[in-house]
Amino acid sequence: MKYIKIFETYSSQKDLEELSSVVLDYYTDKIVDMIESKFFVFNYNKLPVIELSQLNPDIYNTISDFVKENGELQFNIVGRKGFYNYKNGEKAQYIVDKDNNQLIQILGDSIFSDGNSIVDNINGHIDKWDGEWDKTDFGYSSPKYDTSYHKMVDYIKRDIDIYHSSLLHELQHAFDNWRSKGKYQSSNNKFHDNETKASLIRSKESLDEDEQKFISKHYKDYLNLRYEVDARFTQAIKKIEFHDVEWDLTTEYSIGDFLYVMIPFEKVFKSFKRLYHGYKDLYPKEKRRVDKKLGQFFEMERDFIMGRNIKEVLKNETYSKKSYKFIKNLLLKWERENLK
Numbered sequence: 001m002k003y004i005k006i007f008e009t010y011s012s013q014k015d016l017e018e019l020s021s022v023v024l025d026y027y028t029d030k031i032v033d034m035i036e037s038k039f040f041v042f043n044y045n046k047l048p049v050i051e052l053s054q055l056n057p058d059i060y061n062t063i064s065d066f067v068k069e070n071g072e073l074q075f076n077i078v079g080r081k082g083f084y085n086y087k088n089g090e091k092a093q094y095i096v097d098k099d100n101n102q103l104i105q106i107l108g109d110s111i112f113s114d115g116n117s118i119v120d121n122i123n124g125h126i127d128k129w130d131g132e133w134d135k136t137d138f139g140y141s142s143p144k145y146d147t148s149y150h151k152m153v154d155y156i157k158r159d160i161d162i163y164h165s166s167l168l169h170e171l172q173h174a175f176d177n178w179r180s181k182g183k184y185q186s187s188n189n190k191f192h193d194n195e196t197k198a199s200l201i202r203s204k205e206s207l208d209e210d211e212q213k214f215i216s217k218h219y220k221d222y223l224n225l226r227y228e229v230d231a232r233f234t235q236a237i238k239k240i241e242f243h244d245v246e247w248d249l250t251t252e253y254s255i256g257d258f259l260y261v262m263i264p265f266e267k268v269f270k271s272f273k274r275l276y277h278g279y280k281d282l283y284p285k286e287k288r289r290v291d292k293k294l295g296q297f298f299e300m301e302r303d304f305i306m307g308r309n310i311k312e313v314l315k316n317e318t319y320s321k322k323s324y325k326f327i328k329n330l331l332l333k334w335e336r337e338n339l340k
């Protein structure tokens with residue numbers, strides 16, 4: 001039973017990752033459309049609001065009901081002024097009101113590490129791209145144009161992708177709100193009472209010791225909200241490498257060209273602690289919970305690559321006659337030796 005539950009969590013997370021890619025690809029396409037229609041100055045204000053109902057729910061394993069039942073969940077890209085309750089460092093946020101109107105806002109004027117805003121960067125790519133290009137010539141008359149065009153599209157895709165992790169985080173909140181039938185929202189409301197007090201204190205010019213303590217305790221409480229922990233977990237997992245590829249290790253048995261190998265758990269755990277933002281501020285109970293969940297995900301990933309390895313092996317004609325069990329044992333033995 002427990003296995004099924006954690007498997008669902010694992011699988012829904014993969015789906016949510018895909019969903020955030022779909023949303024961002026949608027926006028990339030829109031931007032490219034704008035450029036193709038010779039609308040050369042990019043501004044996110046001109047990008048449309050989209051709804052989950054516009055996306056295909058059938059491509060997911062675990063979250064298709066969520067997509068179907070939350071058709072009205074909207075996404076939009078706004079500037080800092082339109083960004084509800086802006087606090088430093090956020091690139092996106094999930095807002096749900098008491099009537100269950102839901103919105104994920106993406107902060108369009110996010111600043112990159114190079115100090116440019118997304119608008120500057122995208123307009124820069126457009127400028128660098130050969131302006132002589134004519135739509136009727138696209139891709140046919142000159143391969144040079146084609147290349148620069150694709151390069152530009154790649155750059156835009158890469159820029160838009162800086163939102164992937166934040167969007168995934170917010171989608172996890174939306175999914176948890178749906179899955180818990182609104183408990184996400186109510187736990188947030190409880191926290192919200194202190195939030196009002198905290199923002200009052202934050203607006204003061206100087207804080208006394210008690211006020212400073214209140215603020216840092218309040219921030220810690222936020223980091224330890226169950227749903228915040230889960231969303232941050234999802235975000236960290238997305239960035240973690242669980243496996244590596246090993247070439248030609250099995251020449252002795254001559255099966256396939258390469259196999260996936262698990263990265264040792266200690267290494268994975270180390271990068272998890274680095275990639276989970278706010279890990280050191282987790283209360284011991286939450287720390288234990290995320291550590292355990294990471295262990296469970298590690299097992300899931302192991303099963304996943306085992307399946308892939310087996311498929312790889314079975315693709316090989318000579319070995320397809322051998323029994324599945326034999327290959328599986330072989331891989332298990334091989335994995336044991338490699339994982340120690």
Ligand SMILES: [Zn+2]
Nearest residue numbers: 169173228231
């Ligand atoms: Zn959050």
